Amino acid sequence: MDYVQITQADRLEMLEKIGAPDVESFYANLPAEYRLQRDLCLPPARSELQLQRDLEAMAKLNNTATSQSCFLGGGAYDHFIPQVVNNMAAKGEFVTAYTPYQAEASQGSLQAFFEFQTQVTRLTDLDVSNASMYDGATAVIEGVLLALNSTGKRRVLVGETLHPDYKTVIKSYLHDLAAQYVELPATDGIISTDTITDLIDNDTAAVVIQSPNVFGQIENWTKQFEVAHSENKTMAIAVFNPIACSFLKRPGACGADIAAGEGQPLGIPFQFGGPYLGLFAARKKFMRKMPGRLIGQTADKQGRRGFCLTLQTREQHIRGAKATSNICTNQGLLAVRATIYMSAMGPRGMQNVAKQCYHKAHYLADQIIKLDGYSRAFSEAPGASGGGAFFHEFVINCPSTAQTMIDAGKKRSILPGLCCEKLGIGTANQLLIAVTEKRTVEELDALVSLLKEGK
Amino acid sequence: MIDPKASPKLIFEQHNPAPKTPSLDLPQLDVPEIAIDSDLLADDLLNLPEVGQLDVVRHYTALAKRNFSVDANFYPLGSCTMKFNPSINEAAASMEGFTGVHPLQDDDDAQGMLKMLHETQTWLAEIAGLDQVSLQPAAGAHGEFTALKVIRAYFNDPKGGNAPQRRKVLAPDTAHGTNPASCAMCGAGVISVPSTQDGYVDMDALREMVDGETAAMMITNPNTAGLFDGQIGEIAKILHDAGALLYLDGANMNAIVGVARPGDFGVDIMHYNTHKTFSTPHGCGGPGSGPIAVKDFLAPYLPVPQVVQNDDKTYSLKSNLPKSIGKVRSFFGQVGVLLRCWTYIAAAGPDGIRNIGETAVLNANYLAACMEDRFAMPYFSKAEKKYCAHEFITVPKDLLAKGVTLIDIAKRMIDYGIHPPTMHWPVHDCLMIEPTETESKATLDHFIKVMDTIADGIEEDAAFVKAAPYHACIDRLDEVAAARSPVLTAS
Numbered sequence: 001m002d003y004v005q006i007t008q009a010d011r012l013e014m015l016e017k018i019g020a021p022d023v024e025s026f027y028a029n030l031p032a033e034y035r036l037q038r039d040l041c042l043p044p045a046r047s048e049l050q051l052q053r054d055l056e057a058m059a060k061l062n063n064t065a066t067s068q069s070c071f072l073g074g075g076a077y078d079h080f081i082p083q084v085v086n087n088m089a090a091k092g093e094f095v096t097a098y099t100p101y102q103a104e105a106s107q108g109s110l111q112a113f114f115e116f117q118t119q120v121t122r123l124t125d126l127d128v129s130n131a132s133m134y135d136g137a138t139a140v141i142e143g144v145l146l147a148l149n150s151t152g153k154r155r156v157l158v159g160e161t162l163h164p165d166y167k168t169v170i171k172s173y174l175h176d177l178a179a180q181y182v183e184l185p186a187t188d189g190i191i192s193t194d195t196i197t198d199l200i201d202n203d204t205a206a207v208v209i210q211s212p213n214v215f216g217q218i219e220n221w222t223k224q225f226e227v228a229h230s231e232n233k234t235m236a237i238a239v240f241n242p243i244a245c246s247f248l249k250r251p252g253a254c255g256a257d258i259a260a261g262e263g264q265p266l267g268i269p270f271q272f273g274g275p276y277l278g279l280f281a282a283r284k285k286f287m288r289k290m291p292g293r294l295i296g297q298t299a300d301k302q303g304r305r306g307f308c309l310t311l312q313t314r315e316q317h318i319r320g321a322k323a324t325s326n327i328c329t330n331q332g333l334l335a336v337r338a339t340i341y342m343s344a345m346g347p348r349g350m351q352n353v354a355k356q357c358y359h360k361a362h363y364l365a366d367q368i369i370k371l372d373g374y375s376r377a378f379s380e381a382p383g384a385s386g387g388g389a390f391f392h393e394f395v396i397n398c399p400s401t402a403q404t405m406i407d408a409g410k411k412r413s414i415l416p417g418l419c420c421e422k423l424g425i426g427t428a429n430q431l432l433i434a435v436t437e438k439r440t441v442e443e444l445d446a447l448v449s450l451l452k453e454g455k
Numbered sequence: 456m457i458d459p460k461a462s463p464k465l466i467f468e469q470h471n472p473a474p475k476t477p478s479l480d481l482p483q484l485d486v487p488e489i490a491i492d493s494d495l496l497a498d499d500l501l502n503l504p505e506v507g508q509l510d511v512v513r514h515y516t517a518l519a520k521r522n523f524s525v526d527a528n529f530y531p532l533g534s535c536t537m538k539f540n541p542s543i544n545e546a547a548a549s550m551e552g553f554t555g556v557h558p559l560q561d562d563d564d565a566q567g568m569l570k571m572l573h574e575t576q577t578w579l580a581e582i583a584g585l586d587q588v589s590l591q592p593a594a595g596a597h598g599e600f601t602a603l604k605v606i607r608a609y610f611n612d613p614k615g616g617n618a619p620q621r622r623k624v625l626a627p628d629t630a631h632g633t634n635p636a637s638c639a640m641c642g643a644g645v646i647s648v649p650s651t652q653d654g655y656v657d658m659d660a661l662r663e664m665v666d667g668e669t670a671a672m673m674i675t676n677p678n679t680a681g682l683f684d685g686q687i688g689e690i691a692k693i694l695h696d697a698g699a700l701l702y703l704d705g706a707n708m709n710a711i712v713g714v715a716r717p718g719d720f721g722v723d724i725m726h727y728n729t730h731k732t733f734s735t736p737h738g739c740g741g742p743g744s745g746p747i748a749v750k751d752f753l754a755p756y757l758p759v760p761q762v763v764q765n766d767d768k769t770y771s772l773k774s775n776l777p778k779s780i781g782k783v784r785s786f787f788g789q790v791g792v793l794l795r796c797w798t799y800i801a802a803a804g805p806d807g808i809r810n811i812g813e814t815a816v817l818n819a820n821y822l823a824a825c826m827e828d829r830f831a832m833p834y835f836s837k838a839e840k841k842y843c844a845h846e847f848i849t850v851p852k853d854l855l856a857k858g859v860t861l862i863d864i865a866k867r868m869i870d871y872g873i874h875p876p877t878m879h880w881p882v883h884d885c886l887m888i889e890p891t892e893t894e895s896k897a898t899l900d901h902f903i904k905v906m907d908t909i910a911d912g913i914e915e916d917a918a919f920v921k922a923a924p925y926h927a928c929i930d931r932l933d934e935v936a937a938a939r940s941p942v943l944t945a946s
Contacts, residue, residue, distance in 0.1 A: 036716055
């Protein structure tokens with residue numbers, strides 16, 4: 001099935017109108033030696049019924065996280081998705097529209113993006129947001145590039161506690177540029193301000209800190225960014241989790257100049273890692289240096305409020321090599337999803353999600369460390385601002401390998417967490433456990449039993 | 456007085472705390488509450504509206520109605536390949552068996568996903584006539600960037616290209632804006648290669664420009680003017696003789712799928728836009744997916760992880776590739792998009808893929824032939840048998856001479872329920888029209904009539920057309936004012 005509606009009779013009529021004997025004529029410029037003289041080596045065409053069967057069969061080969069007790073995090077979290085998000089975001093008018101270049105034919109997506117931008121600025125306590133980046137990692141590197149371009153400085157200090165994929169992406173991007181990647185080593189699971197003080201200098205373009213960080217620990221952005229700002233022009237980049245922002249201190253309030261994060265927790269399913277949603281917000285003075293699409297409010301001739309793409313002279317289709325970024329296609333439909341999620345959940349709902357994540361994660365951690373041989377990887381220092389507190393994810397030292405627990409979980413449909421060694425953030429005996437509002441106390445207790453018996 | 460054309464209220468203007476929202480409906484917390492240091496907490500509740508679920512549904516339904524889309528409208532946006540998005544593709548991408556796989560689950564829990572991805576990359580390699588594929592890039596521009604990184608890594612490798620001085624990238628003056636922007640992000644200088652009057656690469660200029668510092672040339676073929684550049688083999692030879700590589704921007708692959716393969720005409724590395732060629736939907740601007748395909752000698756530098764098939768027919772993710780450029784995004788890639796791509800290629804099969812290419816080109820030539828009398832075309836001529844590929848450009852000089860602008864014509868098309876084509880690119884004052892293969896002859900004929908009617912209207916009363924649109928959800932918007940004093944968030 002190729003969805004072509006042109007019949008053989010149409011074809012002949014059209015060729016006659018064009019005055020060409022056959023379709024081959026249109027390819028006359030392509031020398032015969034470059035033409036494929038055989039059929040492509042692909043499986044034969046399938047009917048839709050056959051496709052449905054094949055898709056079902058292939059889907060069954062996956063043992064999904066969402067059909068089990070899922071304690072996997074590491075940058076993608078198993079949150080509740082209200083059905084209204086799926087239904088509204090599946091509308092063909094959103095799914096099959098393109099970038100809203102023609103404002104009068106695209107008011108729906110433009111208004112949705114304008115609302116999205118507003119929501120993201122309020123999540124982050126910053127002034128301006130774009131209409132999305134590819135994912136969290138690319139949002140962070142775009143922030144780093146903005147800082148390099150804006151400050152003219154060359155060093156980038158990156159917290160060791162940043163997600164390893166994000167670190168790899170920053171390194172890959174910076175590799176061919178005149179920029180230096182410097183890692184801020186962690187102390188007991190967080191980045192101490194002394195470490196930043198030691199490594200910062202007047203050539204530092206940005207300090208990048210994730211909180212809650214890859215271990216789930218809450219960093220002290222306020223103090224860290226104070227140190228970042230002790231150097232003239234150095235920018236503070238906060239890598240944030242949007243669910244945490246409904247409960248914990250927000251990037252802007254802590255002094256961040258740029259906030260970049262992964263929007264997956266806002267109503268986006270796992271999908272094996274994508275498509276996800278890059279969130280990007282900044283202080284107003286960086287507005288004209290922002291990457292990606294920006295939607296602005298305007299009016300029609302009658303003074304009615306409307307929306308359009310704006311400040312396009314920043315973008316590649318106008319500016320070419322001098323553009324603020326090469327991004328063209330973004331994650332529009334995921335931004336629509338996130339917008340609907342935030343509208344459906346509301347501020348109290350999102351805070352409820354965050355609180356439940358927090359309390360359930362802490363209950364679970366408390367139960368686990370009561371077991372023989374288990375302990376938290378990082379010390380807890382209640383009361384000390386930021387020290388040792390975690391949000392909804394934590395690292396546990398196990399008496400045997402994390403993989404032993406993961407294998408033991410398979411028989412009980414429990415995914416106990418991620419092996420820190422495999423993720424590149426710790427040892428083979430460390431397990432990174434994430435807890436969302438979806439986990440019930442019975443599931444938490446079942447994981448505790450598994451760890452107790454599984455070692 | 457209520458204006459019937461008033462824009463919907465913003466969601467922020469609909470704040471109305473309802474007794475029940477799905478979120479507050481979450482099951483009661485079933486564990487004890489644990490104290491949290493108040494220093495860590497935000498000072499206030501998020502400043503977002505609370506809206507009842509019916510009003511949420513009404514709001515987004517109202518917004519959806521204010522969009523043109525392929526599902527509702529002919530959308531001949533040149534260079535964007537706005538083809539039909541089959542329903543089965545959406546169904547595939549929303550199956551729990553696929554959506555529910557966490558990106559870091561063990562390989563043996565994700566065998567269906569890995570099989571799908573492995574087949575997709577195998578098929579994309581075959582369609583390209585190249586050897587290896589990386590599915591990681593998130594979009595076309597991201598694919599360009601990734602490919603340029605791969606090229607750089609190859610030349611930097613003493614056991615590979617071993618020519619670190621090769622940093623210059625050539626691109627025709629008609630290239631997509633993303634080409635130079637991607638070069639800049641890789642720290643590569645980009646040099647513009649002029650085109651001839653006929654719209655092809657100026658070969659003499661190219662020969663002069665290629666030297667020992669040239670890493671690659673980025674080319675789009677068929678090019679952005681909608682023409683097959685038959686010199687492509689010679690272009691490849693010039694580059695290869697000089698030790699440089701040929702990169703294909705796959706934006707226009709819809710014209711040649713199943714008919715010709717880039718690897719067969721000298722391309723070393725290319726990107727696809729699955730959201731163009733393989734029907735994955737554009738979603739108001741994304742998500743796309745920009746897989747890259749390469750010849751074997753470039754494969755060691757591709758991003759990690761890669762999907763491999765093991766001897767026992769199972770699949771694994773492989774990350775230990777020491778020469779890899781690393782990662783260009785988190786996790787694997789735009790997997791939900793790639794699943795739609797798989798579904799589309801699986802449905803089409805080899806005959807279907809070829810028919811897609813040929814019909815896309817037939818539809819474009821038919822439109823061009825029927826429109827050229829009134830819409831002047833610099834490169835197409837039925838009489839001279841100068842044909843286009845899957846898209847064509849018109850510079851409607853006669854109509855513009857009546858006092859209308861290109862924007863006026865575009866906005867008038869909206870009145871007839873047709874999404875305007877790409878404008879002012881690749882040349883000033885042009886419309887770039889790409890019908891795609893999925894449109895019926897009836898739709899094409901209707902479009903031709905609409906364009907005739909618009910041309911008639913301009914000849915009769917240009918002033919009227921200048922105030923279009925009349926039948927859109929809103930009158931013409933002042934985009935200049937939006938940029939002059941930007942308002943990017945609700946107050």
